[in-house]
Amino acid sequence: MDFDHPPPDPLPVFRTWLEEAGALDLPNPNAMTLATADADGRPSARTVLLKGLDARGAVFYSNSRSRKGRELAANPRAALLFHWDALARQIRIEGSVTQVSDEESDAYYASRPRESRLGAWASDQSQPVDARKTLLARLDEARERFAGADVPRPPHWHGYRLAFERIEFWEGRDFRIHDRVVYEREGDAWRTMRLFP
Numbered sequence: 001m002d003f004d005h006p007p008p009d010p011l012p013v014f015r016t017w018l019e020e021a022g023a024l025d026l027p028n029p030n031a032m033t034l035a036t037a038d039a040d041g042r043p044s045a046r047t048v049l050l051k052g053l054d055a056r057g058a059v060f061y062s063n064s065r066s067r068k069g070r071e072l073a074a075n076p077r078a079a080l081l082f083h084w085d086a087l088a089r090q091i092r093i094e095g096s097v098t099q100v101s102d103e104e105s106d107a108y109y110a111s112r113p114r115e116s117r118l119g120a121w122a123s124d125q126s127q128p129v130d131a132r133k134t135l136l137a138r139l140d141e142a143r144e145r146f147a148g149a150d151v152p153r154p155p156h157w158h159g160y161r162l163a164f165e166r167i168e169f170w171e172g173r174d175f176r177i178h179d180r181v182v183y184e185r186e187g188d189a190w191r192t193m194r195l196f197p
Contacts, residue, residue: 001169003179006192010167010183011055014091017169018053021084033081034060039074050082051108052100057163058093059100061108064156066125072097078162088172093164100159109153117151118142168195 001013021029030050037043044067052059058080062069072078080093099105109117122138129135142151168182178197183190 001171001179001181003169003171003181003194006169006181006183006194008190010164010169010190011053013169014167015053017084017087017089017091018050018082021082021087021089024084024086026084026086029084031082032058032060033083034068035079035081036068036071037075037077038071041075044068044071051159052104052161055164057095057161059104059159059161061105061157061159063120063123063125063154064099064158065127068126069156069158072160080162090170092168092170093162093166095163095165097160097162100161105157105159106153108159109157114151117153118146120154120157121145121151173197 001007007013018029028049031047032050033045034048035043035045046068048060048062048068050058051061064070064073076097077095078097081090083090109120118139119142121142122135164183165185166182168180171179173179176197180195180197182193182195184193185191
């Protein structure tokens with residue numbers, strides 16, 4: 001990327017950096033930190049996996065009753081961070097979050113392994129549980145419930161799309177004289193700024 005003359009659209013650079021991270025044989029090159037905040041502004045962060053990417057934003061999936069789901073319902077803005085240490089690169093993204101369509105959620109859910117789909121029914125994500133055996137018993141109950149049948153998407157399991165409102169590309173350089181450029185959405189176009197490291 002030419003940080004002095006960044007391209008007008010950040011998405012091709014984003015895709016290239018993801019592909020280059022994927023070529024490194026990392027366990028989860030699509031892993032990203034998702035930061036949310038509750039209605040009082042108290043932040044929390046966790047790692048989720050990127051499952052969709054287009055001009056509308058970045059997509060991940062979760063139980064809407066989880067802590068992240070509850071926080072996104074109360075405060076539908078979030079931030080994402082991709083960090084690939086082996087490439088000395090990171091991408092920071094900020095924007096509003098909406099649920100994807102039921103059709104998109106259904107299609108992705110159907111592509112998951114059966115055991116993962118059963119796990120979505122068994123787990124009250126982010127809620128207290130007394131022991132692992134309780135979770136495993138719930139998983140057995142889900143297996144019995146859907147024995148010999150398709151496992152439908154639970155009504156509380158959705159995709160979320162974080163809109164690209166601000167995207168920053170960072171590349172490490174010697175002696176911490178790093179390169180940074182930020183894209184900020186202005187209507188249908190992007191405004192770019194180079195930043196001091």
